[in-house]
Amino acid sequence: xxxxxxxAPLILLSALGAAALARPVHxxxxxxxxxxxVAVLYIALGAxxxxxxxxxxxxGAVAILIVFGLLLTxxxxxxxxxxxxxxxxxxxxxxxxxxxxxxxxxxxxxxxxDRAATAPQNLSVAAMGISLFTTHAAAVLAxxxxxxxxxxxxxxxxRDTDPEDLP
Amino acid sequence: MSPASAPTFLETLxxxxxxxxxxxxxxxxxxxxxxxxxxxxVAAIIVFSLFAGMFALLSLIERKVLARVxxxxxxxxxxxxxxxxxxxxxxxxxxxxxxxxxxADRLLHFLAPVLIVIPSILALGVLPYGREWxxxxxxxxxxxxxxxxxxxxxxxxxxxWASGSKFPLLGAMRAxxxxxxxxxxxxxxxxxxxxxxxxxxxxxxxxxQGGWTLGFLPAWNLFTPWGLVAGSIFFIAGIAEAxxxxxxxxxxxxxxxxGHMTEYSGFKYALFFMGEYLGxxxxxxxxxxxxxxxxxxxxxxxxxxxxxxWFFLKLAVVIFLFLWIRATFPRVRMDQLMRFAWMFLIxxxxxxxxxxAVWHYAGxxxxxxxxxxxxxxxxxxALTIHFNRKLAQSTRTYRFAE
Amino acid sequence: MSAAPxxxxxxxxxxxxxxxxxxxxxxxxxxxxxxxxxQYPEERVTLSxxxxxxxxxxxxxxxxxxxxxxxxxxxxxKECPPQCIYIVLDRDENGKSLKRPKVFDIDASVCMNCxxxxxxxxxxxxxxxxxxxxxxxxxxxxxxxxxxTLAKSATYHAKIRxxxxxxxxxxxxxxxxxxxxxxxxxEAKAKADAAKKAEAPPTISNARxxxxxxxxxxxxxxxxxxESDPPKSTQPTAPEEAP
Numbered sequence: 001x002x003x004x005x006x007x008a009p010l011i012l013l014s015a016l017g018a019a020a021l022a023r024p025v026h027x028x029x030x031x032x033x034x035x036x037x038v039a040v041l042y043i044a045l046g047a048x049x050x051x052x053x054x055x056x057x058x059x060g061a062v063a064i065l066i067v068f069g070l071l072l073t074x075x076x077x078x079x080x081x082x083x084x085x086x087x088x089x090x091x092x093x094x095x096x097x098x099x100x101x102x103x104x105x106x107x108x109x110x111x112x113x114d115r116a117a118t119a120p121q122n123l124s125v126a127a128m129g130i131s132l133f134t135t136h137a138a139a140v141l142a143x144x145x146x147x148x149x150x151x152x153x154x155x156x157x158x159r160d161t162d163p164e165d166l167p
Numbered sequence: 168m169s170p171a172s173a174p175t176f177l178e179t180l181x182x183x184x185x186x187x188x189x190x191x192x193x194x195x196x197x198x199x200x201x202x203x204x205x206x207x208x209v210a211a212i213i214v215f216s217l218f219a220g221m222f223a224l225l226s227l228i229e230r231k232v233l234a235r236v237x238x239x240x241x242x243x244x245x246x247x248x249x250x251x252x253x254x255x256x257x258x259x260x261x262x263x264x265x266x267x268x269x270x271a272d273r274l275l276h277f278l279a280p281v282l283i284v285i286p287s288i289l290a291l292g293v294l295p296y297g298r299e300w301x302x303x304x305x306x307x308x309x310x311x312x313x314x315x316x317x318x319x320x321x322x323x324x325x326x327x328w329a330s331g332s333k334f335p336l337l338g339a340m341r342a343x344x345x346x347x348x349x350x351x352x353x354x355x356x357x358x359x360x361x362x363x364x365x366x367x368x369x370x371x372x373x374x375x376q377g378g379w380t381l382g383f384l385p386a387w388n389l390f391t392p393w394g395l396v397a398g399s400i401f402f403i404a405g406i407a408e409a410x411x412x413x414x415x416x417x418x419x420x421x422x423x424x425x426g427h428m429t430e431y432s433g434f435k436y437a438l439f440f441m442g443e444y445l446g447x448x449x450x451x452x453x454x455x456x457x458x459x460x461x462x463x464x465x466x467x468x469x470x471x472x473x474x475x476x477w478f479f480l481k482l483a484v485v486i487f488l489f490l491w492i493r494a495t496f497p498r499v500r501m502d503q504l505m506r507f508a509w510m511f512l513i514x515x516x517x518x519x520x521x522x523x524a525v526w527h528y529a530g531x532x533x534x535x536x537x538x539x540x541x542x543x544x545x546x547x548x549a550l551t552i553h554f555n556r557k558l559a560q561s562t563r564t565y566r567f568a569e
Numbered sequence: 570m571s572a573a574p575x576x577x578x579x580x581x582x583x584x585x586x587x588x589x590x591x592x593x594x595x596x597x598x599x600x601x602x603x604x605x606x607x608q609y610p611e612e613r614v615t616l617s618x619x620x621x622x623x624x625x626x627x628x629x630x631x632x633x634x635x636x637x638x639x640x641x642x643x644x645x646x647k648e649c650p651p652q653c654i655y656i657v658l659d660r661d662e663n664g665k666s667l668k669r670p671k672v673f674d675i676d677a678s679v680c681m682n683c684x685x686x687x688x689x690x691x692x693x694x695x696x697x698x699x700x701x702x703x704x705x706x707x708x709x710x711x712x713x714x715x716x717x718t719l720a721k722s723a724t725y726h727a728k729i730r731x732x733x734x735x736x737x738x739x740x741x742x743x744x745x746x747x748x749x750x751x752x753x754x755x756e757a758k759a760k761a762d763a764a765k766k767a768e769a770p771p772t773i774s775n776a777r778x779x780x781x782x783x784x785x786x787x788x789x790x791x792x793x794x795x796e797s798d799p800p801k802s803t804q805p806t807a808p809e810e811a812p
Contacts, residue, residue, distance in 0.1 A: 060314070
């Protein structure tokens with residue numbers, strides 16, 4: 001369990017950085033770093049698949065999305081200025097506090113806490129896949145349909161408006 | 168797979184250094200964990216230095232091939248046939264001034280070129296180069312490849328944003344939009360292979376492609392209907408992921424100087440190039456592993472040649488294809504690029520997944536071809552004819568050129 | 570412009586493009602005529618006879634100081650569009666023109682190689698060179714060509730531009746012959762006059778050399794470059810080079 005004592009402070013520190021750093025891009029990068037450390041934690045706990053998917057989804061998609069949004073917003077200095085004002089900080093605290101209370105409550109009341117010390121279950125990809133496509137088949141299908149709809153919707157949104165711009 | 172139970176000496180030749188060092192450490196009484204780590208480190212160093220050398224060579228060969236296509240001799244001044252050109256380039260890069268713009272974010276500006284090389288090197292570690300030669304055998308090799316590949320986009324963004332000037336920012340925006348769009352068809356086409364191989368381990372995927380159909384045709388994934396489509400999509404999306412011509416908009420010399428690399432000079436610039444070429448090697452190697460049978464020999468009776476020779480021969484062919492395409496096609500426009508991904512590649516890649524399932528249940532062979540054919544030919548023809556007709560109907564107007 | 574194009578199977582256009590570049594790639598290894606690159610320091614292209622670069626001054630005989638055809642008339646200096654020529658007429662201690670330049674400089678960093686100086690020169694003394702390796706480590710002194718640098722022999726001229734040099738030599742010979750003939754006629758006239766004077770009272774004859782349309786080279790530039798206007802451009806100019 002020694003890796004937890006190395007990784008947990010790193011995760012907390014980088015998350016704190018994400019909240020405290022004034023420039024939006026720095027905050028977003030700290031968030032990405034924090035998510036990366038969480039992925040490392042997963043892998044260290046033996047859940048390789050989840051760890052790699054965390055990396056793929058949170059670094060490759062979520063962090064990129066945030067960063068891309070930042071690219072389209074300007075100017076960064078104004079946002080940094082606003083972040084320093086007391087009112088913004090108080091508002092942020094007001095928003096974050098309920099979320100933190102709820103999350104801590106959920107974690108504290110979880111029955112999984114007692115089981116955490118036990119040995120990990122079968123975490124092989126094949127076992128996970130079998131479990132996904134038998135016991136959780138309905139959920140997987142629903143998510144699959146939703147994601148495909150999203151894809152088709154995205155393609156529809158960029159459908160040719162101007163015929164001259166066709167590929 | 169191979170009839171011989173014990174691998175031949177030639178087959179295990181690339182593993183020799185790591186075994187020697189591992190045995191030496193063990194005989195000295197070093198704990199097993201450290202010896203294994205040392206073995207892996209040696210294997211990684213061998214792969215990295217091999218590909219770094221190939222990067223240097225490719226930077227020359229690329230110029231030579233492009234020159235030959237344009238009926239020029241290419242660089243031929245440094246050393247015989249210009250063979251020492253990469254050395255001269257390296258010395259030039261090392262001795263150049265390292266310029267950091269005033270408006271740059273100094274830390275991130277420094278970090279970006281470092282971070283861009285790391286994922287490519289990591290990705291090269293899990294690929295099977297030969298029957299025995301797998302630097303890091305990982306059961307989730309394919310997922311690992313894509314997961315570390317996700318880091319590339321973030322480092323390109325870092326480079327673009329931290330430079331604090333407009334061309335890098337434009338280049339980074341283009342690069343991210345392009346890479347996010349083309350990662351989708353890339354992963355979807357790889358998914359088809361995972362579906363039919365039933366594994367995420369790259370060495371196993373290669374071994375599943377062993378054997379021959381009709382006695383002479385290798386049972387590579389490329390020679391199945393779904394593999395042909397997935398392989399083509401993977402190749403096209405791979406060109407875009409590697410920022411190669413005709414999808415080299417992020418660098419677009421004629422439009423935005425050098426994209427996210429504009430404000431870099433000296434060895435940092437060289438690192439960007441290194442990351443790009445290593446990424447090209449990694450993607451080509453993955454494509455070979457998934458669709459071209461990895462280290463499998465292309466014809467029966469050629470099994471006596473060490474398997475990694477076949478791998479690198481295939482790599483050379485694929486890289487040449489990249490160069491050939493670069494020498495031929497002009498750069499596409501940004502909207503054409505995005506529309507091509509979302510309107511053509513992703514629908515075809517999505518349809519390819521049921522096609523792979525049908526192939527699996529039809530049991531392959533002629534039956535499989537007949538069952539899969541409509542899945543693939545019809546959407547392809549429908550989409551291309553649709554686009555062609557639209558194009559023919561449109562009248563070209565020149566809004567700004569009058 | 571929206572006529573429907575002939576339908577070709579999708580993807581064929583890309584393959585046609587690849588075929589073109591592939592043909593060039595393979596062909597460059599087998600057909601020498603495809604490769605047009607000249608490996609410059611080792612190989613050189615033969616210059617066309619009319620190619621011109623920096624001007625040079627022609628001298629006859631073996632000595633560049635005495636044989637220089639230039640008489641420092643200053644026409645080229647005035648005609649030069651970028652004004653890169655600088656001439657000082659040489660004079661003896663009495664201030665009399667020696668009909669030769671004391672200084673003749675051309676600033677090669679300014680010269681645009683137009684060849685007008687060679688065209689306007691009535692004395693066939695300045696021509697365009699074919700030398701193109703003019704790089705210098707000193708951008709000021711190294712590119713200011715003085716008289717000694719510019720002077721090149723008539724044989725060199727005949728070597729680089731045989732047709733032009735032959736025409737110049739032909740004209741010179743004709744003028745020489747004409748002058749000799751005029752001289753002979755003058756002498757004969759003088760002799761006749763003397764004979765006539767012996768028998769008759771002398772009359773003043775304004776005998777002039779015949780055929781004075783072209784002013785002889787040794788007569789016209791009596792005016793120095795600084796103090797006079799140049800002769801009209803009806804003066805004989807450098808002959809057109811071979812077509």
